[in-house]
Amino acid sequence: MASPSPEQIIETQRQDWNRVASGWEKWDRFFDEQMAFLNHRLVADARLRSGMRVLDLGSGTGYPALLAAQTVGPSGNVTGIDLAEQMLEAARRKATSLKLSNITFTTGDVTTLPFEAASFDAITTRFCLMFLPEIPKAVAEIARILKPDTWVAAAVWSAPDKNPYLKIPIDGIKQFVELPPPDPTAPGIFRLAKPGELAAMLQHAGFTDVSDQEFLSDVRFQAADDYFSSLMDIAAPIQNLWAKLTPTQQAEAKQRIIQTAGQYRNGSVIALPIAVRMIAARMPG
Numbered sequence: 001m002a003s004p005s006p007e008q009i010i011e012t013q014r015q016d017w018n019r020v021a022s023g024w025e026k027w028d029r030f031f032d033e034q035m036a037f038l039n040h041r042l043v044a045d046a047r048l049r050s051g052m053r054v055l056d057l058g059s060g061t062g063y064p065a066l067l068a069a070q071t072v073g074p075s076g077n078v079t080g081i082d083l084a085e086q087m088l089e090a091a092r093r094k095a096t097s098l099k100l101s102n103i104t105f106t107t108g109d110v111t112t113l114p115f116e117a118a119s120f121d122a123i124t125t126r127f128c129l130m131f132l133p134e135i136p137k138a139v140a141e142i143a144r145i146l147k148p149d150t151w152v153a154a155a156v157w158s159a160p161d162k163n164p165y166l167k168i169p170i171d172g173i174k175q176f177v178e179l180p181p182p183d184p185t186a187p188g189i190f191r192l193a194k195p196g197e198l199a200a201m202l203q204h205a206g207f208t209d210v211s212d213q214e215f216l217s218d219v220r221f222q223a224a225d226d227y228f229s230s231l232m233d234i235a236a237p238i239q240n241l242w243a244k245l246t247p248t249q250q251a252e253a254k255q256r257i258i259q260t261a262g263q264y265r266n267g268s269v270i271a272l273p274i275a276v277r278m279i280a281a282r283m284p285g
């Protein structure tokens with residue numbers, strides 16, 4: 001079977017993330033509390049400060065764009081760009097409830113950014129770049145639109161073995177259907193997990209002072225049931241695999257996933273490890 005074209009991949013991504021937008025809104029408070037530290041890390045790595053003009057790539061429901069807008073303040077502004085209009089609608093509702101008037105969310109593809117050269121003071125991006133069919137093209141776009149002596153900061157998932165939070169359901173599904181071995185060059189959750197891969201692309205595009213660090217933590221749930229339903233509500237790529245199972249297989253897989261997650265109980269919570277690669281780089285002055 002021929003590999004899908006970049007256009008087809010982008011269209012599938014748009015549909016996938018629009019489909020889970022209501023799930024993201026439903027679990028927003030929980031994931032905000034659990035993963036806000038990543039937003040703070042990105043804001044720090046991008047050296048955000050008052051008055052800056054910032055672009056956030058693949059903002060989804062507003063992370064880390066909303067924190068960026070609070071950080072740059074009323075004299076600065078943030079643009080969040082994403083393929084999925086329904087994710088952005090949720091982001092806009094949050095901006096309104098936070099009374100942020102210095103943030104705009106716009107629909108678009110990160111690989112062809114609709115902005116002038118050297119027009120931003122910083123770029124942030126969380127859990128987006130690995131879903132692009134042409135990552136080097138997006139990196140070239142990032143280099144094009146950043147002003148001299150500015151920073152880009154990105155978060156992407158590290159290797160599956162270090163991410164039981166994501167690996168448990170994938171393993172649970174694999175027990176029932178044969179999944180093709182992952183193509184290391186195909187877009188997906190772990191596409192940029194390899195140490196140094198995104199860093200090398202940034203270097204190739206002319207960035208300096210590139211750092212690539214694995215950031216370890218966990219996501220904490222009161223109950224394994226919450227873990228299962230939240231992940232199935234928000235993780236579009238895992239939902240797609242889940243759809244390959246029959247209802248009977250789904251019932252059995254769910255039981256196994258919940259049982260495996262239960263092994264991570266630590267006191268009153270189930271703490272599922274995550275490992276995120278934090279990559280930052282400077283556009284030379």
Ligand SMILES: C[S@@+](CC[C@H](N)C(=O)[O-])C[C@H]1O[C@@H](n2cnc3c(N)ncnc32)[C@H](O)[C@@H]1O
Pocket residue numbers: 010013014017018057058059060061062063064081082083084087108109110111125126127128131132
């Ligand atoms: C896992 S979500 C992350 C959203 C948000 N940054 C966060 O961390 O909560 C991935 C987002 O990337 C967006 N995305 C995927 N491919 C994209 C592309 N080519 N251009 C713009 N956005 C894209 C999806 O629509 C989705 O909202």
